[in-house]
Amino acid sequence: MPWTCADIPDQSGRTALITGANSGLGLETARALAQRGARVVVACRSLTKAEATCQDLAGDGGGELIPLELNLADLASVRHGAAEIAARWSAIDLLINNAGVMAPPRQLSAQGFELQFAVNHLGHFALTQQLLPVLRPGARVVHVSSGASYFGRIAFDDLQGEQRYDAWAAYAQSKLANVMTALELQRRLDAQGAEVRSIAAHPGLARTNLQPTSVAARGSRVEALAYRLMDPLFQSAAMGALPQLFAATAPAAKPGGFYGPGGLGNLKGYPKACRIAPAALDAAACTRLWDVSEELCRG
Ligand SMILES: NC(=O)c1ccc[n+]([C@@H]2O[C@H](COP(=O)([O-])OP(=O)(O)OC[C@H]3O[C@@H](n4cnc5c(N)ncnc54)[C@H](OP(=O)(O)O)[C@@H]3O)[C@@H](O)[C@H]2O)c1
Numbered sequence: 001m002p003w004t005c006a007d008i009p010d011q012s013g014r015t016a017l018i019t020g021a022n023s024g025l026g027l028e029t030a031r032a033l034a035q036r037g038a039r040v041v042v043a044c045r046s047l048t049k050a051e052a053t054c055q056d057l058a059g060d061g062g063g064e065l066i067p068l069e070l071n072l073a074d075l076a077s078v079r080h081g082a083a084e085i086a087a088r089w090s091a092i093d094l095l096i097n098n099a100g101v102m103a104p105p106r107q108l109s110a111q112g113f114e115l116q117f118a119v120n121h122l123g124h125f126a127l128t129q130q131l132l133p134v135l136r137p138g139a140r141v142v143h144v145s146s147g148a149s150y151f152g153r154i155a156f157d158d159l160q161g162e163q164r165y166d167a168w169a170a171y172a173q174s175k176l177a178n179v180m181t182a183l184e185l186q187r188r189l190d191a192q193g194a195e196v197r198s199i200a201a202h203p204g205l206a207r208t209n210l211q212p213t214s215v216a217a218r219g220s221r222v223e224a225l226a227y228r229l230m231d232p233l234f235q236s237a238a239m240g241a242l243p244q245l246f247a248a249t250a251p252a253a254k255p256g257g258f259y260g261p262g263g264l265g266n267l268k269g270y271p272k273a274c275r276i277a278p279a280a281l282d283a284a285a286c287t288r289l290w291d292v293s294e295e296l297c298r299g
Contacts, residue, residue, distance in 0.1 A: 003250060007250065009036070011249070012037035012038075015091060015092050015093050016038045016039070016040050016093060016095075017068070018098055019096065021044060022044045024206065024209055024240075025098055025237055025240050025241045026098040027053065029096055029241045029245055029248075030065075031060060032241065032245055033063070034065060035060060038093075039064040040057075042065055042067050044067070046069060047067060054067045072099055072119040073118050075109075075110070075111050075297060075299070078123050078126045081127070083130070085131065086134045091135075091136040092135055092136065092139060093135075094139065094248050097127065097128065098144040100174075101115060101119050101120065103167035103168050103214050103217075104167060106170075111296075117170065117174050120174035120175065120178065121177040124178070126297045129294075137194075141185060141198045142247045143179065144202070144203070145175045145201065146171075147267070149175040149179045149277045152169075152177075175202075176279055178200060179277060181293075182198050182256065183283075184286040184289070186199075187283070187286075188290075200247070200257070200258040200259070201244040201246070201271075203241065203243060203261070204243075204261035204268050204269070205234045206234060206240025207235070208237050208240070233264070234268070243259040247259050247271075258273065259271050
């Protein structure tokens with residue numbers, strides 16, 4: 001039997017924080033968890049977007065919705081948002097690191113890091129570290145990655161693409177970093193005996209704002225055409241959100257696992273365990289990435 005939103009266990013009394021909750025997969029994840037009774041912290045890069053999303057989702061009924069401003073391209077905003085959450089609630093049950101940007105021309109975050117590395121990886125890394133103390137036993141951290149992780153390489157000698165920037169290589173690097181962080185975090189949690197699961201997920205190909213935003217940022221007609229031709233391969237945002245919802249709530253989702261769509265080349269379909277990129281299985285590289293990320297976040 002395929003796993004669907006109907007299989008999400010009752011989430012009453014649980015608190016979930018979702019980054020990038022105003023659009024695409026994040027929005028569908030927020031909707032599904034709120035409908036199952038979770039209190040959902042709708043974290044968006046602006047408070048206006050977060051409030052508008054809460055208002056929209058409130059129409060569906062379900063758990064309490066809390067807007068939060070959290071700009072992952074600014075570590076000060078991440079610190080501020082995490083502190084606000086920790087102060088208001090001493091317990092988070094689900095942290096879903098979902099927000100992302102894909103293949104823009106080279107841009108820098110507030111602290112001068114390459115935007116994709118900053119938003120997709122470093123901002124979430126910092127957020128997770130700051131919320132670890134308030135994760136309740138039984139909590140889960142979900143890292144939303146991509147099939148691009150299979151093509152990724154961590155350029156330790158040029159993490160910020162200063163010497164050479166290829167937008168797609170930088171995206172793949174950041175998405176590989178998500179899986180490596182998921183695995184390294186699980187090892188660290190296990191070493192501490194913490195009852196927290198760290199799990200990675202990817203949506204296959206889902207129709208969201210990710211591709212149009214990327215095409216607009218690069219102004220590439222070829223890419224726009226390619227997406228039109230590839231359209232039959234894409235699934236809905238609601239289907240694309242299932243692997244991360246599975247990772248967040250299914251009793252069968254394993255610590256240190258990676259879940260994605262089980263059909264057609266893992267591009268679409270219902271959630272299934274999927275293969276982890278060999279580069280992420282290099283534990284020494286995962287530890288190195290963790291240490292470098294800690295240092296960069298310290299500033
Ligand atoms: N859709 C796919 O086919 C696909 C495939 C593989 C992986 N993914 C991954 O899935 C995740 C969700 O993407 P999506 O497809 O749902 O795309 P989306 O509709 O574009 O949503 C991305 C979300 O990330 C937010 N975001 C971007 N920069 C941010 C920042 N600096 N601070 C805070 N939030 C920021 C966006 O906010 P704004 O609305 O303000 O821009 C938006 O809410 C991403 O991590 C992406 O890499 C998607």
